[in-house]
Amino acid sequence: MKKINFIDLNRQYQALKTKIDKAIFDTVEASNFIQGPEVKKLEEILTDYTSTKALTVANGTDALFISLRALGVGPGDEVITPSFTWVSTVETIKLTGAKPVYCDISEETFNIDENLLENLINENTKVIMPVSLFGRCADLYKINQIAKENNLITLEDAAQSFGAKSSNQMSCSIADISTTSFFPAKPLGCYGDGGAIFTNDKDLYEEVSMISKHGQKGRYNYERIGVNSRLDTIQAAILIEKLKIFEEEIKSRNNVAKQYNQILQNSNLLKCPYIPDDNNRSVWAQYTLILDKSIAKKRETIMGNMKEKDIPTALYYPAALHLQKPYYEDIELSITEDIANRVISLPMHPYLEEEEINYIAESFLEILE
Secondary structure, rough: OOOOOOHHHHHHHHHHHHHHHHHHHHHHHHHOOOOOOHHHHHHHHHHHHHOOEEEOOOOHHHHHHHHHHOOOOOOEEEEEEEEEOOOHHHHHHOOOOOEEEOOOOOOOOOOOHHHHHHHHHOOEEEEEEEEHHHHOOOOOHHHHHHHHHHHEEEEEEEEEEEOOEEEEEEOOOOOOEEEEOOOOOOOOOOEEEEEEEEEEEEEHHHHHHHEEEEOEOOOOOEEOOEOOOOEEEEHHHHHHHOOOOOHHHHHHHHHHHHHHHHOOOOOEEOOOOOOOHHHOOOOOEEEEEEEOOOOHHHHHHHHHHHOOOOOEOOOOOOOOOOHOOOHHHOOOOOHHHHHHOOOEOOOOOOOOOOHHHHHHHHHHHHHOO
16 A cells, blocks of 8 residues: 555646646746746636636735735724634734634534624624635625625635535635635645635726735836735646646545545544535545544544554644634634544545545544544
C-alpha cells in the first residue's frame, strides 16, 4: 500500500504531470510573469463556471480584506460571522477596524446557524459573513433573505467550498459577493498562494478590481487607497489545467466520503458528517467527524495511535477564535466550543484508493474501541 498523506498533492501532480510541466514551461518561456494572458483566461473560466464576474487576487485572505474594503466596512461597523473557522475570516474584519460579532454554528453542518442571526443584528451591523466550511455551503438562501430584510450585505467566505452547490447553484454565486482560496491544500489549489473574488454587482466588481491594483482606475490614475494583490501567471496556468479535471475530482471526493461513512456510520463513538445530495453537493475540503463526549478527552491519544499506524489526522479547529487573545469576546457559543473539543479529520483527497480508505476507517474504529 502506498504512503497515506492527509492531502496528496503529488498523486494529483503525477496524473497531470505532462500538462502541468508544459503550462509552467510555456509561462516561463513567454516571461509574462505578472498579468500574463493566462490570468485573464483563468478569470474567464472562473466567470463561466460560477456565472458571476470573477477577479483573481494573491490569496484568500486578500480576497476577504479587499471585499470588506469595497463594501465600505470600517470602524463602528459590525460583521456577523462564525468563530469556528480559519483565522482569516475574523482577522480581515479586525483589519478594517470593524467588530466581528460571533454567531454559533449548527452541529449538523459546522456552518453558521442562520436561525440565530436575527438576534445579533443591530443598527451597527453592515455585513453577514457566513463561512461555507469543510466544502459545504452555508444556508446562503436563508441568510440572503435575512440580509435583504435588514438592508445588509452577504459576503460568503468560500475558501473551502469552491465547486460546492446549494440548490444546484454554485458556491461563490449566491451571496452578494464571495471569495475563495487557491491555497495548495484546497479542493482547487495552485502551487503557491492564490485567491479570487466573485460578484454579479458591476459597481462592486469595479471596486474590488481597483483596490486590488493599488486603487488604480487606469494606469497612474489613483482613485482610492488600495493594495497590491495579483495572482501570478504561473499559478493561473496551473489552475487552468487543474480545472479541466476538477469535476471528476469532486466526484471522487464524494465517493471517498461515502465509503468512509459506510464503514464508520454504525459506531456509537462518533458522528459521521452528513452527505448531501448532488444538488447540494460538498467538495469535501475536509472529512471531519465528531467524537462522542465519552472519548473526546482521548482525542490526542487517538491521533497518536493513528500516527503509529502511519495514518495522518488533523484538527480543524481545536480552539474557537472568540477564545483567543486577538479576537477574544466574553461570550458563550455552546455548540462552537463543544465541537472544537470533539472534531477530528481523516485523510481526504480524490486519489485515495479503496484499500486505503478501508485501512484508515477500520484502523480508526479499532483504536476507538
